[in-house]
Amino acid sequence: MYKAVRARLCALVCGMRAARRDAGMVTSEYAMGIVAAVAFAVVLYKVVTSGPVSAELQNIVKDALSARM
Template sequence: MSKAVRARVRALVWRMRGTRKDAGMVTSEYAVGIVAAAAFAVLLYKVVTSGQVSAELQNIVKDALNARM
């Protein structure tokens, strides 16, 4: 093997080792992520189902259905 090929192989192996070391989340990170996603979903549901936002969404849908080209 030439020196350039060896250097390239070493670089690829080094890069692969670095990505394997911390490639994913641990269980506690999954748990925090799930709790955060659930909290965001509840917040979004509350906002969308509030009176003012619901009325605005209904108006948007009505305007879209009544639109003429």
């Protein structure tokens, strides 16, 4: 019985040590995700605000607002 309890306690302690080693990895993954999302948003903003795309979007909105039912 003592060996079983000791093995279980060792597994719990070793598991906690492993969890502490990985604690910073989650934060860095979130940071990389945020950087990627911001980079994608900047590219999308540049595309949408470019001349031809902006003009086409304005035409779409004007056509939608002037549509008769």
